[in-house]
Amino acid sequence: MSSLLDFLTLENQLCFAIYETNSQFTKLYSNVLHPFGITYPQYLVLLALWERNGMTVKELGERLKLGTGTLTPMIKRMETNGWVRKERAANDERKVCIFLEAKALDEKHAITEVIAKEVLACNIELAEYEALLQQLKALQGKLSTGL
Amino acid sequence: MSSLLDFLTLENQLCFAIYETNSQFTKLYSNVLHPFGITYPQYLVLLALWERNGMTVKELGERLKLGTGTLTPMIKRMETNGWVRKERAANDERKVCIFLEAKALDEKHAITEVIAKEVLACNIELAEYEALLQQLKALQGKLSTGL
DNA sequence: CTCAATTAAATCGTGTACGATTTAATTGTA
DNA sequence: TACAATTAAATCGTACACGATTTAATTGAG
Numbered sequence: 001m002s003s004l005l006d007f008l009t010l011e012n013q014l015c016f017a018i019y020e021t022n023s024q025f026t027k028l029y030s031n032v033l034h035p036f037g038i039t040y041p042q043y044l045v046l047l048a049l050w051e052r053n054g055m056t057v058k059e060l061g062e063r064l065k066l067g068t069g070t071l072t073p074m075i076k077r078m079e080t081n082g083w084v085r086k087e088r089a090a091n092d093e094r095k096v097c098i099f100l101e102a103k104a105l106d107e108k109h110a111i112t113e114v115i116a117k118e119v120l121a122c123n124i125e126l127a128e129y130e131a132l133l134q135q136l137k138a139l140q141g142k143l144s145t146g147l
Numbered sequence: 148m149s150s151l152l153d154f155l156t157l158e159n160q161l162c163f164a165i166y167e168t169n170s171q172f173t174k175l176y177s178n179v180l181h182p183f184g185i186t187y188p189q190y191l192v193l194l195a196l197w198e199r200n201g202m203t204v205k206e207l208g209e210r211l212k213l214g215t216g217t218l219t220p221m222i223k224r225m226e227t228n229g230w231v232r233k234e235r236a237a238n239d240e241r242k243v244c245i246f247l248e249a250k251a252l253d254e255k256h257a258i259t260e261v262i263a264k265e266v267l268a269c270n271i272e273l274a275e276y277e278a279l280l281q282q283l284k285a286l287q288g289k290l291s292t293g294l
Numbered sequence: 295c296t297c298a299a300t301t302a303a304a305t306c307g308t309g310t311a312c313g314a315t316t317t318a319a320t321t322g323t324a
Numbered sequence: 325t326a327c328a329a330t331t332a333a334a335t336c337g338t339a340c341a342c343g344a345t346t347t348a349a350t351t352g353a354g
Contacts, residue, residue: 008259010194010210014276015172017283019191022169023212023311024290025162030312031294041340044166047157058302063157065170068303070341077339094302094349112155122289129161132282136164139279142269143171147178170341177342188310205332215333217311224309241319241332 014139032118036111042078043111049084049100050108056095161286179265183258189225190258196231196247197255203242 010016029040038046048063049055055063061071075098078084083104089095157163176187185193195210196202202210208218222245225231230251236242 008194008197010191010198012280013194014271014280014283015176016191016194017280017287018165018169018172020212021283021287021290022165024287024294025165026311028290028293029162039339044157044163047155047160047163051156056302057304065167066340067342069305069343072304074340092302092350096303118293122293124161124286124289128282128285132279132286133159133161133164135275135279135282136161136168138275139271140164140168140171142271143168143175146175146265146269147171174342186309203332204334213310214312216313216335219334221310239320239332243333 028118029115032114033111036107037081038078038083038111041074042083043115045074045078046083046100046104046108046111049098049104054087054097054099056089056097058095060098175265176262179261180258183254184228185225185230185258188221189230190262192221192225193230193247193251193255193258196245196251201234201244201246203236203244205242207245 026040029043033040033043044064045060048060057068057071057075061067064071075084075086079086082101085099085101087097087099089097173187176190180187180190191211192207195207204215204218204222208214211218222231222233226233229248232246232248234244234246236244
C-alpha cells in the first residue's frame with residue numbers, strides 16, 4: 001500500500017484480512033471438530049471451561065466477549081449434547097454456573113490433539129505465530145478505544 | 148508463550164485472537180455504519196462493488212469467500228434498501244449481475260470518510276498496519292493448505 | 295423494613311454464515 | 325439433435341452474534 005488513496009480497496013483493508021482469516025479458521029476448525037459433534041464457537045467455550053470450570057454465564061461472556069443472546073442458546077445446545085451442565089449458584093439464585101460434564105473432560109486430549117495436528121500441518125513458524133499474536137493484541141488495544 | 152504446553156490456553160490461541168479482533172472490527176464498523184442503514188458485511192459487499200461494479204453473485208462470492216446461502220438473502224436486503232439492483236445476464240440466463248444503485252455511488256464518499264476517520268482515531272501506525280496485513284496474508288496462504 | 299435501582303439470565307427479532315439440496319439454464323458429447 | 329453432466333442461484337435447516345427488552349433475584353438508600 002503506497003498511500004491513503006489505496007485505502008478503500010478491499011485488498012488493503014485490515015478489517016477484511018481479519019474477516020477472511022477468521023472465516024478460514026472457522027472452516028478449518030469446523031472440519032476437525034465435526035466428528036466430535038461440536039462447533040468452533042463451542043470449542044472456544046470448552047477451552048475457556050477447561051481453563052476454569054464452573055464459570056457463570058456472565059464470566060464466560062466476559063472471557064469470550066459474547067452476550068447472553070449468544071451464550072444462552074449455545075450452552076443449551078452443549079447441555080443437550082452432554083458437554084456441560086448448568087447449576088444455579090446457592091448464594092445468588094440469579095447466577096448460573098456452567099460445569100463441564102465427564103464427556104468434555106474425557107475428550108479434552110483427543111480434541112486438542114487433532115487441533116494441534118491440524119495447526120502443525122499448516123507449518124506456521126513459532127516466531128511467526130507469536131509475532132502475530134502480539135500484534136493482534138496491540139491492535140485490539142487500539143481498537144477498543146473506539147468502542 | 149514459552150512452550151507447546153501452553154498451546155491450549157485461550158490467551159495463546161491465534162484463532163481466538165483473530166476471532167476477538169474480528170468481533171471488535173464488526174462492532175466498531177457497525178456503530179459507524181448504522182446511521183447509513185448498512186451492516187458491516189453489507190459494507191464489504193459495497194467495497195467489492197465500488198471496485199468492480201456488475202459482478203455476478205458467483206464472482207462476488209469468490210471475492211468475499213461467501214456462498215449463495217449467505218449472499219442471496221443479503222443482496223435481497225440490500226436491494227430492498229436501495230443499495231443495489233439485480234440483472235440477469237443476457238448471454239447466460241443463469242447468471243445474476245449485481246449493480247450499484249445511485250444511492251451506493253452517492254454515499255461512497257460519506258461512508259469511506261467516516262470509516263477512515265474512525266480507523267485513524269485508533270492511532271494505528273501505517274507500518275504496523277502494513278506489517279499486520281502482510282503477516283495475515285502469509286497466514287492465509289498456510290491455512291488454505293488445510294482446507 | 296421497604297421499595298426503587300441494580301444485576302444476571304433468558305427471550306426476541308434481525309442478520310449473517312455454512313453445508314446440502316433443489317431448480318433452472320447451458321454445455322458437451324454421442 | 326437429444327440428453328446427461330455441469331454450472332449458477334435460490335432455498336432450506338441449523339448455528340452463531342448482537343442489540344433491546346423482559347423476568348427474576350439481590351442490593352441499597354431512606
